[in-house]
Amino acid sequence: MARRLFQYDPLISYRFIPCLKARVDHESGGYLFKTNTLGFRSKHEFNKCKEPNQKRVLIFGDSFTAGDGVSDGKRYSDILENMLPNTEIFNFGMPGTGTDQHYLIWKNFAMDIEHDLVIIGLQVHNINRIIARYRKYLNKEGNTILLAKPYFELDSYGRIQLRNVPVPPEKLSIESLNSDQLEYIERTGRMIWLRSLIKKLGPSAKDFAQRLVRFQPLEAYNTRLNPAWLLMEAILQKWVSEIEKPVIICPIPLYQYIEQISSPNHYQERFRSIERIPKIFIHDPLQDFLQFPYNIRREFRFKVDQHFTPSGHKVLAESLLKSIKPLLTNNSTNL
Amino acid sequence: MINLLGISCFYHDSAAAIVQDGEIIAAAQEERFTRIKHDSTFPRNSINYCLEEAFLEPNELNAIIFYDNPIYSFDRLIKTFINSEKSIEDQWCKAIPRFLSSKFSIQSLIQDMLNIQIPVYVTRHHLSHAASAFFPSPFESAAILTVDGVGEWATTSISFGQDREVETLKEINFPHSLGLLYSAFTYYCGFKVNSGEYKLMGLAPYGNPVYVDMIYEHLVAIKSDGSFRLNMDFFGYLDSDYMTNQKFHQLFGGLPRKPETMITKKEMDLASSIQKVTEDIIKGLAKHAKELTGSDSLCLAGGVALNCVSNGILDNSKLFKNLWIQPAAGDAGGALGAALAASHMLFKIPRKLNINKDSQKGSLLGPSYSTYEVRAALDQYGAIYDVVDDAKERAFRIANAIKDGKIVGFMNGRMEFGPRALGSRSILGDPRREDTQAKMNLKIKYRESFRPFAPSILKSRANEWFDLNNDSPYMLLVTTISKDKRKSFNKKELSNNNLLNIVNIPKSTIPAVTHVDYSARIQTITIENNSEYFNLISAFESLTGCPVLVNTSFNVRGEPIVCSPDDAYKCFMRTEMDLLVVENCIMQKSHQPHNQPDDSWKDQYELD
Numbered sequence: 001m002a003r004r005l006f007q008y009d010p011l012i013s014y015r016f017i018p019c020l021k022a023r024v025d026h027e028s029g030g031y032l033f034k035t036n037t038l039g040f041r042s043k044h045e046f047n048k049c050k051e052p053n054q055k056r057v058l059i060f061g062d063s064f065t066a067g068d069g070v071s072d073g074k075r076y077s078d079i080l081e082n083m084l085p086n087t088e089i090f091n092f093g094m095p096g097t098g099t100d101q102h103y104l105i106w107k108n109f110a111m112d113i114e115h116d117l118v119i120i121g122l123q124v125h126n127i128n129r130i131i132a133r134y135r136k137y138l139n140k141e142g143n144t145i146l147l148a149k150p151y152f153e154l155d156s157y158g159r160i161q162l163r164n165v166p167v168p169p170e171k172l173s174i175e176s177l178n179s180d181q182l183e184y185i186e187r188t189g190r191m192i193w194l195r196s197l198i199k200k201l202g203p204s205a206k207d208f209a210q211r212l213v214r215f216q217p218l219e220a221y222n223t224r225l226n227p228a229w230l231l232m233e234a235i236l237q238k239w240v241s242e243i244e245k246p247v248i249i250c251p252i253p254l255y256q257y258i259e260q261i262s263s264p265n266h267y268q269e270r271f272r273s274i275e276r277i278p279k280i281f282i283h284d285p286l287q288d289f290l291q292f293p294y295n296i297r298r299e300f301r302f303k304v305d306q307h308f309t310p311s312g313h314k315v316l317a318e319s320l321l322k323s324i325k326p327l328l329t330n331n332s333t334n335l
Numbered sequence: 336m337i338n339l340l341g342i343s344c345f346y347h348d349s350a351a352a353i354v355q356d357g358e359i360i361a362a363a364q365e366e367r368f369t370r371i372k373h374d375s376t377f378p379r380n381s382i383n384y385c386l387e388e389a390f391l392e393p394n395e396l397n398a399i400i401f402y403d404n405p406i407y408s409f410d411r412l413i414k415t416f417i418n419s420e421k422s423i424e425d426q427w428c429k430a431i432p433r434f435l436s437s438k439f440s441i442q443s444l445i446q447d448m449l450n451i452q453i454p455v456y457v458t459r460h461h462l463s464h465a466a467s468a469f470f471p472s473p474f475e476s477a478a479i480l481t482v483d484g485v486g487e488w489a490t491t492s493i494s495f496g497q498d499r500e501v502e503t504l505k506e507i508n509f510p511h512s513l514g515l516l517y518s519a520f521t522y523y524c525g526f527k528v529n530s531g532e533y534k535l536m537g538l539a540p541y542g543n544p545v546y547v548d549m550i551y552e553h554l555v556a557i558k559s560d561g562s563f564r565l566n567m568d569f570f571g572y573l574d575s576d577y578m579t580n581q582k583f584h585q586l587f588g589g590l591p592r593k594p595e596t597m598i599t600k601k602e603m604d605l606a607s608s609i610q611k612v613t614e615d616i617i618k619g620l621a622k623h624a625k626e627l628t629g630s631d632s633l634c635l636a637g638g639v640a641l642n643c644v645s646n647g648i649l650d651n652s653k654l655f656k657n658l659w660i661q662p663a664a665g666d667a668g669g670a671l672g673a674a675l676a677a678s679h680m681l682f683k684i685p686r687k688l689n690i691n692k693d694s695q696k697g698s699l700l701g702p703s704y705s706t707y708e709v710r711a712a713l714d715q716y717g718a719i720y721d722v723v724d725d726a727k728e729r730a731f732r733i734a735n736a737i738k739d740g741k742i743v744g745f746m747n748g749r750m751e752f753g754p755r756a757l758g759s760r761s762i763l764g765d766p767r768r769e770d771t772q773a774k775m776n777l778k779i780k781y782r783e784s785f786r787p788f789a790p791s792i793l794k795s796r797a798n799e800w801f802d803l804n805n806d807s808p809y810m811l812l813v814t815t816i817s818k819d820k821r822k823s824f825n826k827k828e829l830s831n832n833n834l835l836n837i838v839n840i841p842k843s844t845i846p847a848v849t850h851v852d853y854s855a856r857i858q859t860i861t862i863e864n865n866s867e868y869f870n871l872i873s874a875f876e877s878l879t880g881c882p883v884l885v886n887t888s889f890n891v892r893g894e895p896i897v898c899s900p901d902d903a904y905k906c907f908m909r910t911e912m913d914l915l916v917v918e919n920c921i922m923q924k925s926h927q928p929h930n931q932p933d934d935s936w937k938d939q940y941e942l943d
Contacts, residue, residue, distance in 0.1 A: 003387075003702070003704075003708070003899070004708060004711055004712055004715075004899070004901070006711070007707070007710075007711035007714070008711070008714055008715070011881030016706075017707045017708050018705075018707045019705055019707055019709045020705075020707075021387065021390065022387060022706070023383050023384075023386050023387030023390075025379065025380075025383045025448070027450065028450060029393050029448070029451055030383060030386065030393065030448075030449065030450075032386070032387065032390055032392065071392060169714075169715075236649045274818075
């Protein structure tokens with residue numbers, strides 16, 4: 001592909017190149033998108049002031065929110081916008097990022113923007129990203145490279161401290177890292193040799209193997225004292241403390257939960273536990289996915305790519321609508 | 336809105352093109368994306384780009400049109416094998432599976448890529464060429480001549496285009512092919528078939544056409560209607576992997592020249608001779624097209640239409656009042672022709688004809704890159720650049736550098752569709768300087784070439800500098816430099832075998848673009864064609880009084896022309912170019928980190 005999609009950003013690590021018009025060749029048949037002048041995948045320019053009588057929702061998240069795999073107009077944020085009268089939705093989704101970076105996007109690009117509601121589309125896998133300091137990517141030649149990312153650490157008072165900013169722009173090779181640094185490459189699972197073998201056998205074999213072993217993809221949610229969860233909790237707490245309006249945290253499930261390969265109990269329990277924080281509303285969409293039969297649920301992701309298909313985005317949008325509507329109504333009444 | 340995607344692939348250069356309601360929106364060759372010269376594979380990247388440019392979902396396409404009919408090509412393949420007298424089992428084993436797994440799989444490849452069922456139509460190879468030449472032309476009706484190696488059975492066709500229709504009037508069939516005849520001499524003279532033909536054309540002016548009679552006596556017979564037949568006893572392409580055979584070698588006194596060895600007087604004379612024969616055949620075919628159609632206008636396409644010397648002679652002959660040549664005359668242009676043919680002939684979309692201007696859009700139909708994209712790419716390499724937003728300041732800064740003898744890589748706007756760099760992806764130099772040609776060849780292109788570079792000139796000044804009858808926006812006509820600009824030189828040097836001695840003798844006031852016969856492959860520039868390039872040449876003229884720049888394609892030898900800012904910067908850093916301009920960013924080589932040229936490109940690109 002001749003077109004580059006991202007540019008270096010010293011705070012976030014990277015973001016979309018502004019004013020892009022791009023098509024990504026993909027197993028979906030390819031998807032089209034545009035970015036605005038700020039470098040986000042949105043048809044809106046992110047003006048600070050709202051029009052009178054207009055409501056505005058800011059959405060943050062990773063590739064599931066940015067809409068990898070689907071064209072503009074088919075993402076859950078776009079579908080929601082069509083469902084909500086007089087409401088514009090600003091999508092700050094950024095592929096490959098974690099909740100730590102989403103918080104930085106809020107601080108750097110969004111906090112001054114007038115709004116009525118914030119949605120954090122928290123793909124549950126993000127818990128592995130916030131403890132990572134490097135993320136793996138495949139370059140054009142198909143070689144694995146590493147990009148550094150910003151990250152937070154908890155100090156002795158339990159406060160988050162930003163590290164690694166400005167983010168070094170250099171692309172790194174795995175070989176260039178020492179053994180300590182290697183620990184901080186984003187985890188994509190254990191037993192790499194087994195996963196690569198199963199991957200070669202195709203998506204059906206992968207599904208079968210995961211079912212067979214009752215695969216649990218995210219151990220960090222298993223206990224409330226897990227360091228990754230403590231960091232997640234602290235980031236969310238700090239972030240929400242800076243937001244005056246209501247905040248919906250939507251734990252976006254991995255397909256293993258949607259297809260009932262793995263148990264969601266641990267992550268659901270963790271997110272329920274932070275509902276005690278003022279202004280936070282947890283919207284768990286899993287139940288809305290599970291009401292469909294398995295063969296339909298399998299259609300919510302692509303054959304190989306785990307991202308949502310347009311039908312997956314639609315279910316998520318319809319699910320979120322139930323929480324958004326009352327909050328937007330109450331919020332505007334309060335205003 | 337009728338959206339049609341044309342595809343050409345699996346033979347020569349693969350490409351895709353998209354046409355909306357008869358308007359050309361985008362077209363690009365696959366090689367520019369994959370960085371494999373003449374890439375003939377399924378044009379996945381080109382299709383992706385075309386849909387991106389049109390911003391269309393696959394389900395918004397009304398149809399996809401493949402540029403030739405695989406059944407006819409298969410028929411030719413089978414019958415050729417059956418009729419061959421020699422044992423060709425090896426070739427059969429190679430060719431048939433290759434054919435079946437490529438051309439017959441087009442529907443499934445499209446479905447696999449776009450994940451949707453779309454009607455896929457096939458057209459005829461020479462109809463695609465003819466449509467690519469006629470529909471974008473500024474003519475209401477025209478004779479159309481298409482000449483190439485082979486497509487299905489046909490190698491040559493004469494058609495008549497009027498309004499929304501193209502009617503094929505006559506065809507010459509395989510194995511009688513002017514394209515393959517020229518390629519046979521290309522091969523025999525030690526150049527690569529399907530890419531070295533333009534070198535043979537460039538070599539021709541050094542020689543004398545001493546073999547013309549021999550060629551007519553033994554190899555080709557021309558009939559009174561312009562058609563021709565080859566004597567297949569002398570060619571190898573029917574029953575071997577080689578273009579020529581033992582009899583051909585005996586006729587011309589020896590084995591083919593080995594690639595990269597010294598070019599001798601014999602090759603120069605052979606080049607001159609086959610060029611003369613080509614011109615004769617083209618003139619004969621054009622004359623017959625005139626007789627059949629009575630038209631004042633002629634359109635050309637097919638690989639042989641890239642022979643700009645022959646085009647120039649046809650233009651000068653005044654046989655036709657008007658001439659228009661498809662800039663992507665080879666198979667890549669077939670993608671565009673297929674989409675246009677379906678658009679007008681199948682979907683009956685009326686042509687939006689403008690008799691003053693063609694609808695090829697300057698052939699700038701490929702991707703462009705915003706300044707954001709350019710800077711994102713350059714920053715990745717740690718490039719040091721100045722951003723010069725003011726267009727006039729930018730033009731003068733670049734023009735001044737060229738005036739001072741600097742060689743400039745110049746990338747702006749949309750990429751060209753077709754084999755020629757037209758000022759959007761070009762390397763530029765000062766044509767007045769005696770060292771420009773050698774510097775560009777040795778330090779940038781890394782070759783010892785006998786061919787001068789092409790001149791780009793402001794259209795308004797073209798008649799002062801060249802003997803030009805027609806506009807030449809696509810660098811497809813060769814003409815001669817005006818007499819008052821010429822310099823005399825000792826023609827005895829032409830009998831010398833060392834071409835490089837002759838090349839470096841100044842033959843005009845613009846030596847870098849003047850061939851040994853005072854000819855030049857000219858490109859005329861208007862502000863409508865390419866405003867950025869026009870402004871640059873205008874600035875150069877106001878500094879020097881010379882409205883001409885040397886224009887060669889932005890690549891190293893064997894590399895496809897650059898497409899993206901990444902390609903441009905890599906190519907710049909690999910060579911001894913002095914300055915790189917990508918949109919509004921200007922870079923000096925001496926300011927760049929790691930500014931030593933590297934020759935890693937030699938591992939990446941096969942020499943052409």
